[in-house]
Amino acid sequence: MMEKKIHEECGVFGVFSPRSCDVASLVYYGLFALQHRGQESAGIVVNEDGVFSWHKDVGLVNAVFDQQKLESLGMGSMAIGHVRYGTTGAGGRANAQPIVINHLKGGLAVAHNGNLTNSYDLRFALEEQGSIFHSTSDTEVIAYVITKERLKTGSIEDAVSAAMNSIQGAYSLVIMSPSKIIAARDPHGFRPLCYGMTEDGTYVVASESCALDAVGAVKVREIEPGEILVFTKDGIVSRTEHCKKVRKSFCVFEYLYFSRPDSEIDGCSVHDARRRAGSFLAESFPIDADIVMGVPDSGLDAALGYSQRSGIPYGIGLIKSKYVGRTFISPTQKTRESLVRLKLNVIPSVVKGKKVILVDDSIVRGTTIGRIVRILRDGGAKEVHVLSSAPAFKNPCYYGVDIDSREKLIACKYSVDEIARIIGADSLGFLPVEQAKRLSGTDGADFCLACFDGAYPTEIPKNLGKSCFERKISENPKFQKKDE
Amino acid sequence: MMEKKIHEECGVFGVFSPRSCDVASLVYYGLFALQHRGQESAGIVVNEDGVFSWHKDVGLVNAVFDQQKLESLGMGSMAIGHVRYGTTGAGGRANAQPIVINHLKGGLAVAHNGNLTNSYDLRFALEEQGSIFHSTSDTEVIAYVITKERLKTGSIEDAVSAAMNSIQGAYSLVIMSPSKIIAARDPHGFRPLCYGMTEDGTYVVASESCALDAVGAVKVREIEPGEILVFTKDGIVSRTEHCKKVRKSFCVFEYLYFSRPDSEIDGCSVHDARRRAGSFLAESFPIDADIVMGVPDSGLDAALGYSQRSGIPYGIGLIKSKYVGRTFISPTQKTRESLVRLKLNVIPSVVKGKKVILVDDSIVRGTTIGRIVRILRDGGAKEVHVLSSAPAFKNPCYYGVDIDSREKLIACKYSVDEIARIIGADSLGFLPVEQAKRLSGTDGADFCLACFDGAYPTEIPKNLGKSCFERKISENPKFQKKDE
């Protein structure tokens, strides 16, 4: 798709090396490979013999870090990093991660992907004890809870273990203490987290396996839901005893949209899952067409899957500009219409006089797909049939995905036929939820599909009505205001 | 491909509007769509009632221009722009285009795509008359020649016409005088140049039709080889009488590599030409394979063509990072090898145990394709057969393409079988030159294929031996040095 329609918060990355070396660069490359998970801010913390050096700022990885900035972080044997999606504005830099704090027992750096469902309650309880908060992010709450537990326990991993009894919701964490790297994943395993090893014995933790590939590490395995993995100079220790067993609920949208096609999760590559989605679409929506095309880039895999299953030829008919990025000057409303083809252009010779099947990764508001349908018709397409490789969005997500508010979700307001008419398509189909469950090639009982079917795997936040799509109070820009 | 292996100099763009308006933004968007033709520098010159305002600098279009810079150019009824590939360093900014000069009869702005074959001789002759040069670019020579002719003729278009008797080689020009926009193309038509019109009557000249699409203009036609097209407030005038008739020699590599797939040249889309190249490869190199894949992005079309012709399934097995750009911090030599997969990664599930056909747009030094073959084998490919959709490079180009020096061109040193061994491929094939001639769907007699077959359509520069690949003297960084 042209613009990210749906946002997730964050990619995390960590390195534990047997020797002091340029760990900052390893994290830099790792974050680079995870850039698709968050374009708002980036940060790296290096640990050299217990002393932390860090830099973080709003911007893409290669904008936040230049050679000089990387070098200023120095050598070290450990480092963690983070890329973040988030709101812009005054709070942007304050919420950049990893957060770095000091507590009684030493320094602590935390990088977090996910969203707590009880952060408001935890924060309120901490504030009642006199705690102060510098940001509005869940991650500071996590740091606090760990710090409180640390006073009562004998090690940082004990503190993390104890903290996991308090914090609820989605979290894939990479934590750095003066002498350890700790990876931890919530019991439902909403967000991905895996680790690997390079040839020279450096351990690498990452949100996705593509980041392991990027630094030449070989994947060992996923961090299991509820698992705590501790990397020290004495080796790796896995802790799982603390963890209540619950049903795994991996976010299906990681397969459909967030993760990179070359990442592999739980034994299934994201590319294969997407192709399977296309294959399911071909079974559910057999269409008499001449060609099947994907909306670049994330619709291509599913389009190929549809083509392979149906036998309808796969085509390349839409070209996306490689250079459209954040700093691009937006056209004014007046010129916007004529400039649609600046970002995405059609190859008329491919679609002219053809019945076209167009596969996109999802449909949120419907405006973008509507424009693309028009571009295809301008290019001479005789028919345009639109298929979404994700089911229709109908519910909010409490686990770290920033879906539009309900009044903007087209599927909350219109029937499928109405939507087809609105976007100008000859027909429209969404991937059935039942098929989404089988995306990874197994029966799929371990997916969270709440945004599609409303079946939330956890208690949902009291303070937030189930049907409301507003952002959590803790992220409210007016948070500072209170009576005195 | 991952990095541009072969460089061409420049994209040009011009606008003639019936009224004063935000022509700077139109050029900005047009250059944006031509960014693939040159990433070194960008520039825009706006003409408001005969007064020129301009800005140019090294960098990508969206780095050189921000909102403030665009606004500082003001309104106007005409504007031209340029994106350039070129060497970095001290000369970078000095050589940025369009160049803007004053002569006796007024101001002149020139944007040029191509390369003169007699620029050294012309420059020497001008210097003998006391001329001074601020840059080392051909374009300044062109401006001088036009200026000299302008003194003897009655109009700027007469001067351009007369200048075309002196300048030789490849040139697609967009020229702006106080009251006119002039588009001109060399008699061989080496480089593309076309024009179109928007709904509100604004004329647009561009190197490629994708830039017309980007600003909502409808293509009218190519500027013909040797043609001069003059845009004034009284309309368009075409001049062709001045021009010696020579055989058209359109650069075939524009179809194979330089131009965007969604551009259409002489009635044939670049995408179709590339697919046809793949189809020809399938005919010339039938291979027993399970899957055919392209090296993203420019190998994808030909791979699809091969698949369609051969029936071997098309696959998506290589993922290119969207975020790798100019400002990326290069890994040190030490870490380079382990970081190959940062820019391009394999999807193992796609290639594992498979006999793979890999189509790339061209093979220059062979290092990049060698790395990709290794990535595929790491991913489990059983066989890797490499096909190049361009013939083998064996000769220098004098018409604006910056091909590597001969000692670095792998096809100048080794046989096809040796190259296959060097890059680790099970087999290797280059598109036969005879087939390259038929790429646009016609008999192709009007292509320049000199870099492949050595049949130069023009006299080649005296000062440069035919077999030498060194850059012209006029671009030599030591050019300032002379005895006194």
Added chain:
Amino acid sequence: MMEKKIHEECGVFGVFSPRSCDVASLVYYGLFALQHRGQESAGIVVNEDGVFSWHKDVGLVNAVFDQQKLESLGMGSMAIGHVRYGTTGAGGRANAQPIVINHLKGGLAVAHNGNLTNSYDLRFALEEQGSIFHSTSDTEVIAYVITKERLKTGSIEDAVSAAMNSIQGAYSLVIMSPSKIIAARDPHGFRPLCYGMTEDGTYVVASESCALDAVGAVKVREIEPGEILVFTKDGIVSRTEHCKKVRKSFCVFEYLYFSRPDSEIDGCSVHDARRRAGSFLAESFPIDADIVMGVPDSGLDAALGYSQRSGIPYGIGLIKSKYVGRTFISPTQKTRESLVRLKLNVIPSVVKGKKVILVDDSIVRGTTIGRIVRILRDGGAKEVHVLSSAPAFKNPCYYGVDIDSREKLIACKYSVDEIARIIGADSLGFLPVEQAKRLSGTDGADFCLACFDGAYPTEIPKNLGKSCFERKISENPKFQKKDE
């Protein structure tokens, strides 16, 4: 002198307007006038109806804020700001002020000038309760103590009042809650703090009166030592009852060096105090000389005072470059010697053959004054007599002045005669401490002169030996490191 030899931490500024307006710009201009108090970082927090917006970063005020940044802070009825001197590096941005936090009862922004003497103990006690710290600055400790007290009291001003029973040392604070601005000064009144009012009824709090002048405010009075002044929409309330009465101990170095000559403190202008210092020097050190000159800029006033008292002509013989700033590329050691005169140059015609009295504001290491003496001799001066308008530094400061470590203080190691020899002067004199007590025109019993005479007005930090000049542990860059 040319470079700041002695550093103080910070200038503070606050605005309370009866209506929402562009308070950010007022703070910007106020901080600009206080820039001499801190060049390391700058920050502004705007309060619009209880919602805080802020920006802070390392750099000078006009580097940190451009028009866009100022506008992004929006309108408001209250704002506070801060300029800071501090160490560069990783901690630089984290320690920028004002700090902005949330606690149970609302938001809080704190700007602090001074230095606590018990911050280490307070921090340790807070950490024992599970508090986390994001920075190493005293100011975060202050915010914590206020927050803790806020839970037990009925208003933010009660909390500040209670906090003043815990925090010890030097502090001039400007605090902003959702509905109030609070100014507070430690009982000894080490650092200055005053307030004024503009014609339109806006209250302004500032470290120095020159910042009131800068925004067109008329000074009302100093905030008294130990006083809390609360600005609300209902007016101003002064609280002093909470405060143990102690002897006022205003830092004499504020008159001699830190404050701007045009600031007025306790009824005496800084310029007059400096001229008086020169007058005292004339009484203590009558010298047979032809001319008396000051080292620009801060030695000029005292030189004029010496001239006026002694009758020896005042001369302008040293010129300081206006353009030497932070971003200047430092010469290498090799070229340093030859480049002394880049920053400060002599006018030979003024000093040639003359007996010169040279007045500097202070002498710390002696290297700079030694270079200037040499410059004067190079210019032809027959004799050079050096006078310091400050007494000799012999003791550390615990109240916010960053004096060099004792082993670098020339007066700790050598006698006055030895120093004269070292710096190449014909004679040398320091302002006697007894005279420093009378600088403001009164008997001066209320000055802190500890850095000169060692008579500390407070208990000094346990954790820091009296004779040690090392920075506080809490500012140690290795602070993160602890055993686990």
Added chain:
Amino acid sequence: MMEKKIHEECGVFGVFSPRSCDVASLVYYGLFALQHRGQESAGIVVNEDGVFSWHKDVGLVNAVFDQQKLESLGMGSMAIGHVRYGTTGAGGRANAQPIVINHLKGGLAVAHNGNLTNSYDLRFALEEQGSIFHSTSDTEVIAYVITKERLKTGSIEDAVSAAMNSIQGAYSLVIMSPSKIIAARDPHGFRPLCYGMTEDGTYVVASESCALDAVGAVKVREIEPGEILVFTKDGIVSRTEHCKKVRKSFCVFEYLYFSRPDSEIDGCSVHDARRRAGSFLAESFPIDADIVMGVPDSGLDAALGYSQRSGIPYGIGLIKSKYVGRTFISPTQKTRESLVRLKLNVIPSVVKGKKVILVDDSIVRGTTIGRIVRILRDGGAKEVHVLSSAPAFKNPCYYGVDIDSREKLIACKYSVDEIARIIGADSLGFLPVEQAKRLSGTDGADFCLACFDGAYPTEIPKNLGKSCFERKISENPKFQKKDE
């Protein structure tokens, strides 16, 4: 004064070293010392064995050059540099100097301070021969004329010598060829130019001697009016034979305003000349006053001179902010009045109840001095008598000084008494022209005083009426426009 009211174009600097070394840094420091002569753009060209590397851009020296930029210029044995005052906008960068060009015989770099009076005619003649111009600066004309002469002569110095027969007006030039540095000054010697030598045998040419001091060079002497000085590896050669003898006409305003007080010109320091101006004022305008003060910084020397001559005490009563610079955000008109004291503040205790004499370097429009008079009265001054150490401006300058247009010159419109009333002064006096002639301590017959008395030492430009203050046609932004 607070803002530069009158602008001159440029400072020049050149280095010739016997060996390859870091000449770029020497020029950097030299330009830094000349920064007061031009703040618009800066540039450095380094010559390493005949190969030129350069960088130039708009901005202050330390903004245009950082460590990386300086290093990119490499080592060399020669270098020249330039700081420029000029108009902002599109032409800003194009007009930055030194200009670097190539001609038949080699490279040429030219740095120029001054203004030609026949540049329009020369340019027209060159254009008639087909020359093209990239900028609107005189310097390009000079480069052309030298180039034309170079074709007819045997050496670059012969060419410069011949060129001096064509170019008329004010020029102090530093020229670099592949193997030589050439300094040249127009026969009237309007602008200063001197040279010196460092201990290691490096020759340095500079606009002012303060720049020699800055790099540790000892001044040898002025370049004489009409002299050409050639620096080669074989030594220095002076050429004067070519030069028609004319009356020397050194710009008196160099003493009064442009040059730094620590520069020495023709044996008289600028500081002494300014003090002498003050002394003359005391003779011409004896006033009954309590104190005499200068407007910082350039009025201080004359104020001291007045005090020394009259016996009225010298005072420091105005403080100028050190941090006000180019990037400062200008207050809106609404807030401007209240923010006058941001840049310049009064010390009330110094002026309260006093009769004050205020000396400024010149009075152009009268607005600034009017504001300062008001500030003094706000501070309690009983009387304010204003003296200008320059005579009243009544005529345009054709030799490189950018004086305001006549309709804005207060002395063209009002009598002295009227001006006193307008600026709110109790009395006003301008330095009499006759006294200005004696500023350097001699009879002063060799000054140009045309801006005061209208006695132009050269023919004035035909194309520009004597009474018109408009900028030359060649600098007209509409220069590009011509009929075709």
